[in-house]
Amino acid sequence: MARWEPDARGRLAQAALELYLERGFDQATVAEIAERAGLTERTFFRHYGDKREVLFGxxxxxxxxxxxxxxxxxxxxxxxxxxxxxxxxxxxxxxxxxxxxxxxxxxxxxxxxxxxxxxxxxxxxxxxxxxxxxxxxxxxxxxxxxxxxxxxxxxxxxxxxxxxxxxxxxxxxxxxxxxxxxxxxxx
Amino acid sequence: MARWEPDARGRLAQAALELYLERGFDQATVAEIAERAGLTERTFFRHYGDKREVLFGxxxxxxxxxxxxxxxxxxxxxxxxxxxxxxxxxxxxxxxxxxxxxxxxxxxxxxxxxxxxxxxxxxxxxxxxxxxxxxxxxxxxxxxxxxxxxxxxxxxxxxxxxxxxxxxxxxxxxxxxxxxxxxxxxx
Structure with missing residues (x-):
């Protein structure tokens, strides 16, 4: 069962944006985004279809x-x-x-x-x-x-x-x- | 030595457009375009970098x-x-x-x-x-x-x-x- 993660969506968005800024959008991976947000890749994909959706959702x-x-x-x-x-x-x-x-x-x-x-x-x-x-x-x-x-x-x-x-x-x-x-x- | 082809560029453009209309842009090939224009693929590439350049040149x-x-x-x-x-x-x-x-x-x-x-x-x-x-x-x-x-x-x-x-x-x-x-x- 999925653990409830307070504001997982917002934390993932912030982590993603930081990584896109630091390393460039193409270089950042979902694994890194999840890690920085202290969440799993699986949680990322519960909130966003892909890296781009963080920016265009x-x-x-x-x-x-x-x-x-x-x-x-x-x-x-x-x-x-x-x-x-x-x-x-x-x-x-x-x-x-x-x-x-x-x-x-x-x-x-x-x-x-x-x-x-x-x-x-x-x-x-x-x-x-x-x-x-x-x-x-x-x-x-x-x-x-x-x-x-x-x-x-x-x-x-x-x-x-x-x-x-x-x-x-x-x-x-x-x-x-x-x-x-x-x-x-x-x- | 390349043969001089009267209005090769225009003939290729017309042939390309016909094929894009008939078969869709993605389906048409350069080989078909050249054939319809009565020219070679090599002549096509002397005039256009690729299929898209016919439309955006x-x-x-x-x-x-x-x-x-x-x-x-x-x-x-x-x-x-x-x-x-x-x-x-x-x-x-x-x-x-x-x-x-x-x-x-x-x-x-x-x-x-x-x-x-x-x-x-x-x-x-x-x-x-x-x-x-x-x-x-x-x-x-x-x-x-x-x-x-x-x-x-x-x-x-x-x-x-x-x-x-x-x-x-x-x-x-x-x-x-x-x-x-x-x-x-x-x-």
Missing amino acids: GQEALHELISKIIAEQPDSAAPMAAMGAALTAFAELLAQRRDFARQRQIVIDANASLQERELIKLTSLAATAASALRERGVTEPAASLAAEAGLAALRIAFARWIQAEDRELTEFVTEALQVLETVTAGR | GQEALHELISKIIAEQPDSAAPMAAMGAALTAFAELLAQRRDFARQRQIVIDANASLQERELIKLTSLAATAASALRERGVTEPAASLAAEAGLAALRIAFARWIQAEDRELTEFVTEALQVLETVTAGR
């Missing part, structure tokens, strides 16, 4: 969050207002785990195949957002443009936030959406 | 085009105006090879790893555009936002164009940039 929850927030906005909300609400909720979630988010990004920036995975993840989230906007009656290409430009704004805001100590991620997101408005208006 | 030229067009715009041009000029030049290039572009897209849409490659290609073009904008003195996050939103607009315009017989790609690009402006303004 929980995506269904993100898709659901984005769909739900967009659907919940009042009928009067413009597409970008609905998108902005979803991005803010996403940003608040990321901000709760700032250290993890920052370390995770350093690991990803150091590995081309993880960068590709991250790109695919963001594109897939944009597709979910576009679909939720269409369900509100937003037509194409507005739905896809709002979704893709919005996710680009979040990504750019995120990159600025993890390098800055002094401001909240939500502030960077609001700023990015404002700059997006200004820059797309000046043609 | 010529990227340096695209990066150069985007950088050059953005750099050439008058000092008075707003970031999105410079970006729009680059997108229009890119669109004109694609439009010259409409059949190839359409068939290529069908092949890519049918294959997850080619979709990833395409995504990486577009992200890399956005990075080049952002860099060219920064060289014009555009600050961040405006440069990255203009570049990423602009490339998203091109991608969305392209997807609409290959399904529509009646309008030019450049019209779809102009429309997408207009919708982007409208949608980002309504927050």
